Amino acid sequence: EIVMTQSPATLSVSPGERATLSCRASRSVSSNLAWYQQRVGQPPRLLIYSASTRASGVPARFSGSGSGTDFTLTISGLQSEDFAVYYCQQYNYWPMYTFGQGTKLEIK
Amino acid sequence: QVQLHESGPGLVKPSETLSLTCTVSGGSVSSATSYWSWIRQPPGQGLEWIAYVFYSGSTNFSPSLQSRVTISADTSKNQFSLNLSSVTAADTAVYYCARLNSGYFFDLWGQGTLVTVSS
Numbered sequence: 001e002i003v004m005t006q007s008p009a010t011l012s013v014s015p016g017e018r019a020t021l022s023c024r025a026s027r028s029v030s031s032n033l034a035w036y037q038q039r040v041g042q043p044p045r046l047l048i049y050s051a052s053t054r055a056s057g058v059p060a061r062f063s064g065s066g067s068g069t070d071f072t073l074t075i076s077g078l079q080s081e082d083f084a085v086y087y088c089q090q091y092n093y094w095p096m097y098t099f100g101q102g103t104k105l106e107i108k
Numbered sequence: 109q110v111q112l113h114e115s116g117p118g119l120v121k122p123s124e125t126l127s128l129t130c131t132v133s134g135g136s137v138s139s140a141t142s143y144w145s146w147i148r149q150p151p152g153q154g155l156e157w158i159a160y161v162f163y164s165g166s167t168n169f170s171p172s173l174q175s176r177v178t179i180s181a182d183t184s185k186n187q188f189s190l191n192l193s194s195v196t197a198a199d200t201a202v203y204y205c206a207r208l209n210s211g212y213f214f215d216l217w218g219q220g221t222l223v224t225v226s227s
Binding site: 032034036042043044045046049055087089091094095096097098099100101102 | 154155156157160168170171204206208209211212213214215216217218219220
């Protein structure tokens with residue numbers, strides 16, 4: 001079983017600043033990683049796939065990087081609507097899909 | 109644009125079967141690049157993939173739930189459905205239907221429906 005570990009569990013950042021979220025896989029997932037944003041009371045929304053490709057309509061302030069076991073989601077110039085929970089998900093071992101436990105991005 | 113909408117009972121008794129349906133609007137369940145999935149999220153917790161179905165009838169399941177899950181697609185109604193048998197309180201969650209793009213990532217989600225398992 002592949003385990004996705006996100007850190008930190010909670011990240012406090014001021015609006016306008018940059019947030020850096022991490023996701024680590026227990027073994028290599030190549031670049032087969034996606035990131036999702038979940039606002040309170042909403043379903044998850046796809047942000048990034050293939051580790052670094054923004055999904056349609058996602059602002060350029062969201063960027064993804066990494067390959068293998070270590071991945072990063074960076075959000076530059078944080079806006080109020082960006083404070084949410086973020087999940088990573090591997091699909092390298094499809095048809096098994098594993099999510100990380102999430103990082104809560106909160107206002108500092 | 110394509111939209112997904114879950115429907116089904118919000119309350120299920122322990123040991124019974126949870127049954128949910130997802131209606132696809134603005135698109136087709138018969139899409140060659142779409143795998144139709146169910147994902148759940150217990151209150152205050154993370155996301156767990158349950159299963160997917162392809163319009164042809166091909167299916168795949170999470171190993172932890174496989175023994176209790178059935179999933180099917182009805183192309184005539186443009187719907188797909190989930191059955192989870194022998195439920196317990198641990199199955200209480202928001203259940204989402206989602207589109208799995210080419211079998212890789214979930215690019216479209218329903219709003220979710222809360223299912224509570226309680227007597």
